[in-house]
Amino acid sequence: MADHGVFFALLMSEEPAATERRQALEFSRGFAELFTQIDATKPPECSDVQVFVNRVVEAMKPLIDYKARLGEAQESERLRSLVWPLFFEHTRHGAERWTRRLQALAGGEPELDRAEVVKFWSNIMVEHARFVAHLLDPNQFELIEKATNTGKVFAELTRGPGGATRTTLREPGAIDGSLIQNPETDAVLGAAQTMLDFKTEFARNIEAARIKSIIDPRLADHVCREALKFIDELKRAV
Numbered sequence: 001m002a003d004h005g006v007f008f009a010l011l012m013s014e015e016p017a018a019t020e021r022r023q024a025l026e027f028s029r030g031f032a033e034l035f036t037q038i039d040a041t042k043p044p045e046c047s048d049v050q051v052f053v054n055r056v057v058e059a060m061k062p063l064i065d066y067k068a069r070l071g072e073a074q075e076s077e078r079l080r081s082l083v084w085p086l087f088f089e090h091t092r093h094g095a096e097r098w099t100r101r102l103q104a105l106a107g108g109e110p111e112l113d114r115a116e117v118v119k120f121w122s123n124i125m126v127e128h129a130r131f132v133a134h135l136l137d138p139n140q141f142e143l144i145e146k147a148t149n150t151g152k153v154f155a156e157l158t159r160g161p162g163g164a165t166r167t168t169l170r171e172p173g174a175i176d177g178s179l180i181q182n183p184e185t186d187a188v189l190g191a192a193q194t195m196l197d198f199k200t201e202f203a204r205n206i207e208a209a210r211i212k213s214i215i216d217p218r219l220a221d222h223v224c225r226e227a228l229k230f231i232d233e234l235k236r237a238v
């Protein structure tokens with residue numbers, strides 16, 4: 001959430017969006033502070049989980065509202081920033097899911113539902129791939145195509161039974177075979193690993209200025225960490 005605020009601000013110039021930019025940076029500071037506080041204290045005892053969760057969920061509410069409001073404003077051109085509407089929607093979906101996840105934890109239900117994990121994160125991966133393609137220098141034809149295809153894999157995989165076979169036929173190498181025991185259920189894990197490898201190499205190339213783009217290294221790092229989170233949740237899901 002702290003990163004999202006920074007990304008919005010980076011894509012908003014002072015002249016058409018001074019207020020929205022200031023608010024984005026305020027959200028970023030607030031969540032960075034919340035993170036520091038959480039990181040400095042021990043995990044809550046069972047009896048304190050509800051209070052702990054409420055604090056984070058309450059902090060998230062105005063940010064969710066901001067993302068929804070500005071997404072609509074950008075779509076209707078009342079806001080003229082460089083944050084495209086899907087970016088607002090994408091980051092709002094992330095915040096809403098975290099709210100649901102935290103509330104489930106507070107309700108004593110820590111299990112992750114595999115179908116939900118696959119559906120949510122696959123969509124996030126497709127959108128990340130589109131964001132990367134969109135922010136590359138228009139001359140980087142090959143990378144734009146590679147990013148787009150890496151994203152398409154998830155759309156194909158989650159489009160009903162037989163997804164793994166269809167994907168392998170269309171995009172050989174899209175699924176990391178070393179992780180596959182059961183082709184249908186492990187294919188998503190294999191594709192997530194391929195996606196993480198792509199993003200990790202990509203982030204290193206951004207940092208070393210080997211790629212022409214308008215991608216901030218913090219954004220490259222952020223999408224890497226989300227792929228890592230996808231893999232982590234997949235491994236723990238039932």
Ligand SMILES: [Fe+2]
Nearest residue numbers: 091094222226
């Ligand atoms: Fe994110």
